[in-house]
Amino acid sequence: MEAQRYDLRQMRKEIKEDETMANRRAEDVTDDRELSHDEIRRLVEKQNSSTSDE
Amino acid sequence: MAAKVRVMLVDDEDHIRLFMRKVLATMQAEVVVEAANGKEAIELYRQHKPDITLMDINMPVMTGSDALKKLLDEFPDAFVIMLTSLNTADVVKECLIAGAQNYIRKDLPLPEIKKQIRETWAEYVKIKMAEKSVGEN
Numbered sequence: 001m002e003a004q005r006y007d008l009r010q011m012r013k014e015i016k017e018d019e020t021m022a023n024r025r026a027e028d029v030t031d032d033r034e035l036s037h038d039e040i041r042r043l044v045e046k047q048n049s050s051t052s053d054e
Numbered sequence: 055m056a057a058k059v060r061v062m063l064v065d066d067e068d069h070i071r072l073f074m075r076k077v078l079a080t081m082q083a084e085v086v087v088e089a090a091n092g093k094e095a096i097e098l099y100r101q102h103k104p105d106i107t108l109m110d111i112n113m114p115v116m117t118g119s120d121a122l123k124k125l126l127d128e129f130p131d132a133f134v135i136m137l138t139s140l141n142t143a144d145v146v147k148e149c150l151i152a153g154a155q156n157y158i159r160k161d162l163p164l165p166e167i168k169k170q171i172r173e174t175w176a177e178y179v180k181i182k183m184a185e186k187s188v189g190e191n
Contacts, residue, residue: 031143047150
């Protein structure tokens, strides 16, 4: 009985970890935030400086 | 007198192209060709080789982001500024990673749009001067 409870806890923990990982992956793939002018400007500057460093 | 910047305008909306043509005329720039979608832009770029391309994103037939990638595959030196209403992080990053020199939102105040186009033009001139100097040495 105790062993079954442990298995169930372990299973729940693993499911939770899987969900967390899946959410993180989804965040990596899509980013549909609307950016302000300043945020876009900063991204442009960052990208241009990384390109000129190459 | 400094040479005029040769620009290609790519936008499916006539009134935007007309507006930008008038704006660019005040900036020592000459619109040498206009396209109404990404596919047309690539075909016309081959013929006219403009200094700078101003590219909308949301267009029929081929989007500006797809056209940007294809254009840079074929012409890695192409200078492309995205001029668009889209502002989602994914789209901005996709275009910058693909190689767009600048990303300007159409709802920016006009003086700021002009300032950013001028800055990109200055960058273009700097790169061309450096290439010329390397070629001469």
